[in-house]
Amino acid sequence: MVAGIVAEIIAAGSELLTPFRLDSNSLYLTAELNALGVACRRKQVVGDRQEDLAGAMREALGRADLVFVTGGLGPTDDDVTRPAAAAATGAALVAEAGLAESLRRRFAARGWAMPERNLRQAERLDGAEILPNPNGSAPGQWLPLQRAALCLLPGPPRELRPMWAAEVAPRVQRWCAARGLAPVPLAARQLTVAGRPESAVDEIAAPIYGRYPEVETTILAASPGEIELHLRAPAPRSARLEALLAELAAALAPAVFTTSGEPLEAVVGARLRARGQTLAVAESCTGGLLAGRVTAVAGASDYFPGGVVSYGNEVKARELGVRRETLEAFGAVSAECAAEMAAGLRRRWGVDWALAITGIAGPGGGSAEKPVGTVFIALAGPETWRAEPEVQRCRLSGERDRIRRWSTTLALEALRQALGDGPAKPAR
Amino acid sequence: MVAGIVAEIIAAGSELLTPFRLDSNSLYLTAELNALGVACRRKQVVGDRQEDLAGAMREALGRADLVFVTGGLGPTDDDVTRPAAAAATGAALVAEAGLAESLRRRFAARGWAMPERNLRQAERLDGAEILPNPNGSAPGQWLPLQRAALCLLPGPPRELRPMWAAEVAPRVQRWCAARGLAPVPLAARQLTVAGRPESAVDEIAAPIYGRYPEVETTILAASPGEIELHLRAPAPRSARLEALLAELAAALAPAVFTTSGEPLEAVVGARLRARGQTLAVAESCTGGLLAGRVTAVAGASDYFPGGVVSYGNEVKARELGVRRETLEAFGAVSAECAAEMAAGLRRRWGVDWALAITGIAGPGGGSAEKPVGTVFIALAGPETWRAEPEVQRCRLSGERDRIRRWSTTLALEALRQALGDGPAKPAR
Numbered sequence: 001m002v003a004g005i006v007a008e009i010i011a012a013g014s015e016l017l018t019p020f021r022l023d024s025n026s027l028y029l030t031a032e033l034n035a036l037g038v039a040c041r042r043k044q045v046v047g048d049r050q051e052d053l054a055g056a057m058r059e060a061l062g063r064a065d066l067v068f069v070t071g072g073l074g075p076t077d078d079d080v081t082r083p084a085a086a087a088a089t090g091a092a093l094v095a096e097a098g099l100a101e102s103l104r105r106r107f108a109a110r111g112w113a114m115p116e117r118n119l120r121q122a123e124r125l126d127g128a129e130i131l132p133n134p135n136g137s138a139p140g141q142w143l144p145l146q147r148a149a150l151c152l153l154p155g156p157p158r159e160l161r162p163m164w165a166a167e168v169a170p171r172v173q174r175w176c177a178a179r180g181l182a183p184v185p186l187a188a189r190q191l192t193v194a195g196r197p198e199s200a201v202d203e204i205a206a207p208i209y210g211r212y213p214e215v216e217t218t219i220l221a222a223s224p225g226e227i228e229l230h231l232r233a234p235a236p237r238s239a240r241l242e243a244l245l246a247e248l249a250a251a252l253a254p255a256v257f258t259t260s261g262e263p264l265e266a267v268v269g270a271r272l273r274a275r276g277q278t279l280a281v282a283e284s285c286t287g288g289l290l291a292g293r294v295t296a297v298a299g300a301s302d303y304f305p306g307g308v309v310s311y312g313n314e315v316k317a318r319e320l321g322v323r324r325e326t327l328e329a330f331g332a333v334s335a336e337c338a339a340e341m342a343a344g345l346r347r348r349w350g351v352d353w354a355l356a357i358t359g360i361a362g363p364g365g366g367s368a369e370k371p372v373g374t375v376f377i378a379l380a381g382p383e384t385w386r387a388e389p390e391v392q393r394c395r396l397s398g399e400r401d402r403i404r405r406w407s408t409t410l411a412l413e414a415l416r417q418a419l420g421d422g423p424a425k426p427a428r
Numbered sequence: 429m430v431a432g433i434v435a436e437i438i439a440a441g442s443e444l445l446t447p448f449r450l451d452s453n454s455l456y457l458t459a460e461l462n463a464l465g466v467a468c469r470r471k472q473v474v475g476d477r478q479e480d481l482a483g484a485m486r487e488a489l490g491r492a493d494l495v496f497v498t499g500g501l502g503p504t505d506d507d508v509t510r511p512a513a514a515a516a517t518g519a520a521l522v523a524e525a526g527l528a529e530s531l532r533r534r535f536a537a538r539g540w541a542m543p544e545r546n547l548r549q550a551e552r553l554d555g556a557e558i559l560p561n562p563n564g565s566a567p568g569q570w571l572p573l574q575r576a577a578l579c580l581l582p583g584p585p586r587e588l589r590p591m592w593a594a595e596v597a598p599r600v601q602r603w604c605a606a607r608g609l610a611p612v613p614l615a616a617r618q619l620t621v622a623g624r625p626e627s628a629v630d631e632i633a634a635p636i637y638g639r640y641p642e643v644e645t646t647i648l649a650a651s652p653g654e655i656e657l658h659l660r661a662p663a664p665r666s667a668r669l670e671a672l673l674a675e676l677a678a679a680l681a682p683a684v685f686t687t688s689g690e691p692l693e694a695v696v697g698a699r700l701r702a703r704g705q706t707l708a709v710a711e712s713c714t715g716g717l718l719a720g721r722v723t724a725v726a727g728a729s730d731y732f733p734g735g736v737v738s739y740g741n742e743v744k745a746r747e748l749g750v751r752r753e754t755l756e757a758f759g760a761v762s763a764e765c766a767a768e769m770a771a772g773l774r775r776r777w778g779v780d781w782a783l784a785i786t787g788i789a790g791p792g793g794g795s796a797e798k799p800v801g802t803v804f805i806a807l808a809g810p811e812t813w814r815a816e817p818e819v820q821r822c823r824l825s826g827e828r829d830r831i832r833r834w835s836t837t838l839a840l841e842a843l844r845q846a847l848g849d850g851p852a853k854p855a856r
Contacts, residue, residue, distance in 0.1 A: 017468050019459035020648050020658055022450050031447035040445050042480065044472035052470065059487065218443050230448055281716075281737075287723025288709075288716030291737040295715025298791055298828060305740035306747075309709070309719040312733035315777075319734075319747075349743075363726055400726060 005176060005183045006041045007033050008060040012072035012081050013155060014047040025070045025153075025160055032164055034232070036172055037183025038066060048072065050080040050087065057088035061148050065181075066172065071155030073138035075118040081152055082123055082141075089145060091125040099130060103137060125152075131167040135159045142171050149175055184234040189245050191259045193227045193252050194413040201227045204251050212244045224398065224406035225413070226264065257416055264412045265293045271419040272303035277352035277382075279415065281307035282320050282341040284332065284358035285375065290408040308345060320344040320356075333358050333370055338378035339389040346380040353418075354380045355411045359394075361403045373397055375407045379414050390414070433604060433611045434469045435461050436488040440500035440509050441583060442475040453498045453581075453588055460592055462660070464600055465611025466494060476500065478508040478515065485516035489576050493609075494600065499583030501566035503546040509580055510551055510569075517573060519553040527558060531565060553580075559595040563587045570599050577603055615666040617673045619687045621655045621680050622841040629655045632679050640672045652826065652834035653841070654692065685844055692840045693721045699847040700731035705780035705810075707843065709735035710748050710769040712760065712786035713803065718836040736773060748772040748784075761786050761798055766806035767817040774808040781846075782808045783839045787822075789831045801825055803835045807842050818842070 009030070011023035023045050030040045041064060046056045053072070060067045072081030086093045099122035107114040121138055124130055131140030131151075136159040141152040151168060153160050176183050193201050198221045209217040209229075214237050218230040229248060233241040249256050257267050272279055281290045291307045294300055308319045313332050316322040321344035322337055330336040341356035359375030366372035373396040380389040394410060396403045437458070439451035451473050458468045469492060474484045481500070488495045500509030514521045527550035535542040549566055552558055559568030559579075564587040569580040579596060581588050604611050621629055626649045637645040637657075642665050646658040657676060661669040677684050685695050700707055709718045719735045722728055736747045741760050744750040749772035750765055758764040769784035787803030794800035801824040808817040822838060824831045 015646055017458065017471065018646055018658070018660075019455045019462065020646055020656075022452065022455065024450065027447045027450065030445065034447065041477075042472060042474050042484070043445065044470060046470050049469075056470070218446055218448060220448055228448075230446070232446075283716070283719075285723075286720070287728070288711070288719025288735065288737065291711075291716025291739075292714070292720050292832075295713075295737070295739060296829065296832075298789075300715070301739050306737040306743040307716065308736060308747075309716065309723070309734035311719075311723060311729050315734040319736075361726075401724065404720075404724075 005038045005066070005181055006064045007038050007066040007068060008041060008064040009043040010053070010056050010060060010067065010069045011043070011045045011155075012048070012053055012069055012084075013045070014078070016045045016071075017047050023070070025155065025157060028157065028161060029068055029070070029164070032169065033066075033172075034186045034188075036169065036176075037185045037234075038172065038176075048078045048080055050084045053080055053084035054087040057085060057150065061088065061145065061150060065148050066151065066175075067148060068151045068153060070153045070160060073121065073140070073152060073154050075115065075121055075137070079120070082120065082125070085125055085141075085143070085150060085152060089125065089143065089150060091127050091143060093123040094126050095119070096122050096124040096130065099124065099139060106137060129171075131163055133159055133163055135162060140167065142168070144175065184236065186232050187235045187238040187241055188230065188232045189241055189259065190228055190230045190261055191245060191249055191252070191256050192222070192261070192264075193229070193255045194257050194264055194409055194416070195225055196227060196252075196255050198227050201229070201252065205229060205248055208247050208251055209244060212240055215241055215244050217244075223409065224396075224402045225409035254417065254420075255413075257413070263293075263296070264409060264416065266297045268412050268416050268419065269294070269297045269300055269303060271416065272353075275419065277419075278303050278305060279353045279355065280305055280345050280349045280351040281411075282316075282345045282354065282356040283307065283309050284311060284316070284341075284356075285361040286357045286359075286404050286407050286411075287311055289404055290355065290357060290411055293408050293412065305349065305351065310341065316341060321348060331370075333360055333374060333376065335376050335378075335391045335393060338376035339380075339391050342378035342380035342389045352382055353415060355415055356380075356389075357407050357411055359396075359403070359407060361400045361407075363400060371395070373403050375403065375410075377407065377411045377414055379411075379418060381418060385418060390418070433466045433494070433609055434492045435466050435494040435496060436469060436492040437471040438481070438484050438488060438495065438497045439471070439473045439583075440476070440481055440497055440512075441473070442506070444473045444499075445475050451498070453583065453585060456585065456589060457496055457498070457592070460597065461494075461600075462614045462616070464597065464604075465613040465662075466600065466604075476506045476508055478512045481508055481512035482515040485513060485578065489516065489573065489578060493576050494579065494603075495576060496579045496581060498581045498588060501549065501568070501580060501582050503543065503549055503565070507548070510548065510553070513553055513569075513571070513578060513580060517553065517571065517578060519555055519571060521551040522554050523547070524550050524552040524558065527552065527567060534565060553578075557599075559591055561587055561591055563590060568595065570596070572603065612662040612664065614660050615663045615669055616658065616660045617669055617687065618656055618658045618689055619673060619677055619680070619684050620650070620689070620692075621657070621683045622685050622692055622837055622844075623653055624655060624680075624683050626655050629657070629680065633657060633676055636675050636679060637672060640668055643669055643672050645672075651837065652824075652830045653837035682845065682848075683841075685841070691721075691724070692837060692844065694725045696840050696844050696847065697722065697725045697728055697731060699844065700781075703847065705847075706731050706733060707781045707783065708733055708773050708777045708779040709839075710744075710773045710782065710784040711735065711737050712739060712744070712769075712784075713789040714785045714787075714832050714835050714839075715739055717832055718783065718785060718839055721836050721840065733777065733779065738769065744769060749776060759798075761788055761802060761804065763804050763806075763819045763821060766804035767808075767819050770806035770808035770817045780810055781843060783843055784808075784817075785835050785839055787824075787831070787835060789828045789835075791828060799823070801831050803831065803838075805835065805839045805842055807839075807846060809846060813846060818846070
C-alpha cells in the first residue's frame with residue numbers, strides 16, 4: 001500500500017483464539033479499506049478480557065489513523081468491547097434512551113420481552129455516533145478522537161457488511177476529507193494461470209513485475225494447479241497496472257485462463273456455450289469432483305448433461321464400455337483405460353466432448369511403476385479435432401484431497417486449451 | 429483456557445495483510461500449545477516493516493511467557509524477522525559458520541550455487557538455539573530471555589509443523605519445567621450433529637453445558653447442515669469432560685453422528701463396510717458433490733461402485749429409467765422424480781442402497797411453488813428395509829454452494845439413520 005492513511009483491525013472474542021476459528025472479517029474490511037485508499041498495517045485477535053482488549057485498542061490508537069474493532073458487542077458478560085473502548089479512550093458510557101427503545105421494539109416485533117442485560121447494547125461511548133444495525137441487536141459506534149477514529153462493529157458478517165456499506169465507508173471518506181487527507185483509492189486486477197507450478201510462474205513473472213515497483217504484486221497458490229497473481233496500485237497509476245497485466249498475460253499465455261477472477265469451470269462453460277457444444281465426464285479417482293466443479297456454474301445444464309462416476313471397474317466396463325482386456329492388460333489406472341473411458345462416454349452419450357480421469361489419489365494403492373499421484377486424463381472430442389482421445393499422464397504430489405482437486409483442474413484446462421485459442425481476453 | 433502459561437503468536441508478512449490470505453498457522457500452533465497446557469492469549473499479523481515487527485515482539489514479550497513469530501525468515505529484503513527480533517530483544521545477530529556451511533551444502537545438493545543473500549539465513553540471535561529445518565532453507569530459532577522465550581518459525585506449514593514436533597514442543601515442555609511451571613494439558617473432545625440448525629442444537633445443549641463451567645464449550649457451524657460442539661477442559665477434569673460429552677450425546681441423539689471428529693461420509697462408509705453393503709448415487713442439483721464426498725474416504729471402492737450425474741432430463745430417463753410421464757407431470761424437481769431416480773439406479777446397478785438428489789440450487793430456476801432451495805432427497809434400499817424409496821422434501825436457504833453442500837449432508841444423514849441404530853458409540 002502506498003497511501004499514507006493507516007488502519008488497524010482488532011477482532012474481539014476468545015472463540016477466535018481457539019484452534020477452530022479464523023477471523024475472516026478482516027479480509028472483507030481490508031478489501032473495503034484498500035478500495036478507499038486506506039492501508040491495513042496490523043490486525044490482531046484479542047480474547048474477552050477487558051483489560052487485554054482495552055490495551056490493544058490503546059496501542060492501536062497510538063499508531064493508526066483508524067481503528068476497527070469487530071465483535072464483542074452482544075449482551076452477555078463475554079461482550080466487553082464497549083467498556084474496553086471506554087477504558088481505552090476515556091470516553092464515558094452513556095445510556096441512550098432512543099437505542100433502548102428501538103431494542104425493545106425489536107424484541108417486541110418478535111413477540112419477546114427484552115432481557116434486562118440487553119440494555120448494555122444501548123450504551124453509547126460519549127462523543128460517538130451510533131451506527132444502526134438493521135440485521136441484529138448490536139449497533140455499531142463511530143468515535144472520532146483527537147488523532148484517530150475508533151469504530152466498533154458487530155462480529156457476524158451479515159451484520160457487519162451492510163453496516164460497513166451504509167454507515168462506515170461514508171464516514172471514513174468524510175473523516176479523511178475533513179482532515180485534509182485525500183486517500184488514494186487502490187485499483188486491483190488479477191490473472192490466474194492453470195497447470196504450472198508457482199515457482200515456474202514466478203520465474204517468468206518476477207522479472208516483469210520487478211520493473212513495475214509502483215504495482216504491488218502478490219502470488220497466491222489459490223488451489224492445486226491454479227496460481228493467482230494479484231496486482232494492486234494507486235488508481236492514478238492504473239495505466240501502469242494495465243500495462244503490467246498485459247505484459248504478464250502475454251508472457252504466461254496460453255496458461256492464463258482469466259484476467260477477471262472467473263473460475264476455470266466458468267471459462268470452460270462459457271466457451272462450450274458459445275460453441276453450442278456439450279460435455280460429459282467420466283471419473284474414477286476424482287469420484288464426482290469434476291462434475292461438481294462443472295455444475296458449480298449456474299446454467300451448466302445448457303452444455304452439461306452429466307456424467308458417470310465409475311469408481312468400480314465393473315462400472316467402467318458396463319457404463320462406459322471399457323474393454324475387460326484393457327482392464328486386465330493395463331489396469332484401471334492407465335492411459336488405455338482413460339482413453340476408452342472418454343471415447344466410450346462420448347460415443348454412448350452423444351456429446352461433443354468427454355473428459356475422463358483415472359488415477360491413484362492415495363494414500364494407499366501406489367506401486368513403484370504407478371506411485372500415488374499417478375493420474376491419467378483423457379479428452380475425447382469431435383473427429384474434426386482429433387481422431388483419438390488425447391491422454392496426459394500426470395505425476396501429482398500431496399495428499400488425497402489435493403491430488404483429486406488438482407486432477408480436476410488439469411482436466412478442465414485440457415478442455416479449455418482444446419476449445420480455445422490463446423488466453424481469455426482481458427475483460428473489464 | 430485455565431492454565432497460567434500464556435503465549436502470543438505473531439505472523440510476519442505483508443501478504444497476510446492483503447484481502448487474499450489468512451494466517452492459518454496460528455490455528456495449528458494454538459492446538460499444539462493448548463495440548464501442552466499453554467493458552468494463546470493474543471495473535472496478530474504484522475507487515476514486513478522492521479520497526480512494526482520489532483514493536484509487536486517487544487510488546488508481546490512484555491505480556492506473555494512464550495512468543496512465537498512465524499514467517500519472515502527467508503533470504504530476501506522483505507524478510508525482517510531476524511533483525512526485528514534482534515532490535516526487540518537487544519540480542520546481537522552473529523554469523524554462524526556451521527549454518528552457512530549447511531545452507532551451502534543444501535544448495536550444492538541441488539546443483540546450485542548459493543546466492544550471497546542467503547547468508548542472512550545463517551545469522552543467529554546471540555543466545556538462541558538453532559532449530560534445524562529439514563524441509564526448507566530457513567532454520568528456526570529459540571531464544572530464552574529473562575522472563576519469556578522467543579521462538580522464530582518458518583512460515584510454510586510444511587516446514588513449520590515438523591519443526592514444531594521435533595524441536596519446539598520438547599523445548600516448551602523443558603522451559604516450563606525448568607521454571608517450575610507445570611502447565612496443565614488440555615483434554616479435548618468433540619461431537620458433531622447433522623441436519624439440525626445451530627440454534628436448535630444450542631437450545632438443547634446450552635442448559636447442559638451451562639452446568640459444566642469447568643469445560644469450555646464452543647459451538648461451530650462447521651459446514652451447512654453440520655454443527656460441531658468442541659469441549660475442552662484441563663486434563664485433571666477429564667471425567668467431567670466425558671460426563672458432559674455423554675450427556676450431550678444422549679440429549680442430541682440420534683442426530684450425533686460422531687464423537688471423534690470423523691466426517692459423515694466416513695461414518696456412513698464404515699457402516700456400509702461393516703454390513704457388506706453397497707451404495708450408488710444419482711445426482712442432479714448436487715452434480716457430483718455427493719459422490720465426491722463418498723469418495724473422499726480412502727478405500728470407498730469397497731462399498732461404492734459409483735454413480736450417475738444426471739444433470740439433464742434425458743440422462744435421468746436414459747441412465748436411471750425415470751419415466752417421461754413423471755418428468756412431464758411433476759417436473760425433474762419433484763418427490764416422484766427423486767424416487768424414480770433412486771429406485772431406477774438401485775435396480776439397474778444392483779446395489780443395496782441408492783441415494784438420489786434433485787433440486788433447485790439457484791440462483792435462478794425457482795418458482796412460487798418450488799422456490800430456490802427446494803431439494804428432494806430419495807433413498808432406495810433393500811426390500812426388507814422399505815418397499816418404496818423414502819423421500820424427503822427440504823427447503824434450504826443460502827447461496828448455490830451452500831444449498832448443494834447442505835443437500836449432500838442431508839442425503840448422507842438419511843442413509844446413516846437408515847443404516848444405523850442410534851448415535852455412533854463414543855470412540856477413542
